Amino acid sequence: MICLCTENYQIYRIRSMKLIDEYIKTLEKELQLKPKLIAEEIGIVTEVKDGIVLLEGLDAVAYGELLEFKKGVVGYVIDMTEEEVGAIILGDYTEIGTGDKAKALGYTLSVPVSEKLLGRVVNPLGNPLDGGPVINSKITYEVEKIAPGVVRRKQVNVPLQTGIKAIDSLIPIGRGQRELIIGDRGTGKTTIAIDTILNQKTENVICIYCAIGQKNSKVATTVELLKKYKAMDYSIIVSASATDSVAMQYLAPYSACAIGEYFMDKGKDVLVIYDDLTKHAWSYRQMSLILRRPAGREAYPGDVFYLHSRLLERACRLDEKYGGGSITALPIIETLEGDLSAYIPTNVISITDGQIFLETDLFNAGIRPAVNVGLSVSRVGGTAQTKAMKQVAGKLKLDLAQYRDLAAFSQFESELDEETKKFLNRGTKVTQVMKQKKNRPLSLAEQVAIMWAATNGYLDLIVVDQIEKFELRLLDILKLKGKKWLATVNQNKILNKEDEKELEKIIKTLV
C-alpha cells in the first residue's frame, strides 16, 4: 500500500512540475512582448436622456459601432450629426453622467449563438433571463445584417403546419414566408402564434418567440405554457419586456432574427414570432424623438418603413446550394378598433406576404380563432399546401365563399329555394368546423378527416351545436381504429381513393 502511495505521489509531482514549467514559459513569453500602442477613439458625454446619450468627439466612429462607458456599460451608435454622436445604452444608463469618457470598441453589435440557446429565455444581448448558466459561444452573429439576395433564395413551397384548421386550409403558410397576424387586443393573436409553436413538435422546426414591450407576467405565462406542452425543447424566447429600456426593445427583433439565421445557416427550418411590432415601432419612435429627428405621420420618423422592411426581408428560404434552411416570420400587429388603415398596420401589411385578420365581433360571437376569412390572405397560397389539404380545402373555400354571398343576400328574403337552403346549411356547418379550442393543434390527417366530412356533406344532417361533439368523437375513433390511416396520410400527405374509402367507412359508423 505504502509503495503504491509513493508512486502516485511521484506521478503527481512530475505532473505538477510540468504544469508549473508551462506557466513559467507563458509568463516569460508575455513579459517579452512589448506593450501594444493602440490609438483609441474617445468621446465625451455631453447629454444623457432616457436610454440615449449624446457625445462629443468620436470623429472616426462608424454607424452601428459599439461604445464602452465606464463600468463596462455598452452603447450602440445610431445617430451622427456634424457636431455630436448619438448612442443608445444597452444596460443601466443611470450610471452615466455628463463628462464621462466613452471608448469606441471598433466592432458592431452581435449576439452569441449556439445550440445551447434551445429551451432558454434570453434578453436581446443573449444574456440569460431564466436564471440558468451564461451562454458561452465562440460564434457570434451580427444583429443587423443585410438580408440574403435573390441568388441565394428559393421559392416558398414547403408548408408550415400551424395545426389550426382555419389557417392551414384557407390561409396556408409556407416555410420562408412572412405572414402578419393582425387584430385588436384580446382577439387571440398570441394564441395563434403559440399554437403554431406547439404544433412544431413533430415538424422539426426551431421556434423563436420574441416578446417586445410585453408585461413580464405575460412572458412568464407563455414560458410556463410552452414548458407544460414540452415545447421549450425546440424553442427560444427572446424577451425585452416593458421594464427594459427602449434600446433593448428596439434591438429585440433583430437579435431574435440573428439567432434564427444561425440555425437557418445550419440548414434548419426556423419560425420566428415577433410579438408585437406595434410596440417595436413605438420604441423606435421614442428613440427618434429624443434624438430630435424630424417627426412624420403619427410622429413616427421617416425611416419607420425601413425599420420593419429590413427586419422582415431577412425571412427567407435558402436554396439547397446554400444549406436549404428557412426563416418563417410571423409578425404580430395590434390595431385600435380594427383600424387597418393606420400607419404601422398598412406598412407591415404591404411588407408581408399576406395577413391573418382577427376580429373582435367574431371572437365575441364564439368563432375562435376569430379569423376573418374574407380579409385574410396568403400571397404564397396553394403552392405551400400539401396535396391532401388542397384536395379538401379547394371545395371548402368555394363553399364558404358562396355561403358568405348568400347569407348577406338571404337576410331580406323570406322564401328560399332548396338549393339556397342547402348552401346556407353547408356554410353554417363549415363555419362550425373552423372553430378550434386553443392550445389544441391538430395534425394534418386529423384536419383532413374533419374537413373531408364537412365538404362531403356528412355534417349536413347534424345539428349545429352537436358538431363539436361529432368532431371530438371522430378524433377519438381515428385514434382508436384509424391509427394506420392517420399515419399514412401524415406521412404521404396525399389522400388516395383507398384512403378516402377507409375514412368514409369510419365516418359512416358515427353518423
Added chain:
Amino acid sequence: MKINPQIKSDLKKFLLEKIQKEKEFIHVLSPYKLDNEEKNQIKKKFNNLNWDKAVFQIDDSILAGIIIKKGSKIIDMSLYGKLSNLSHTLYEID
C-alpha cells in the same frame, strides 16, 4: 432677448472652426515637465504624426507615463490608464 439668427449661425461657424483648428494640435500629457531629450524620443517614436503643432501639458493625475491626444484619437500609455483597465477587468471577473 431674441438672438439674431445671422449672429447665431456665425457664432456656431466660428466655434466649429475653432474646434477644427484645435483638432490639428497634438496634446501630450505627462506628470512632470519633459526635457528636450524625452520630447525628441517621443517625436522619433511617433514620427508618423505631424509634430509642428504640439502642446506639452502637465497633468499629475496620470501618475506616470504619457498620454498623446490628437482630436478624438488618444494613445494612453499612462499608469492611470493601465490601473483603471485593471480595475475594470477585476470588476468584470467579480
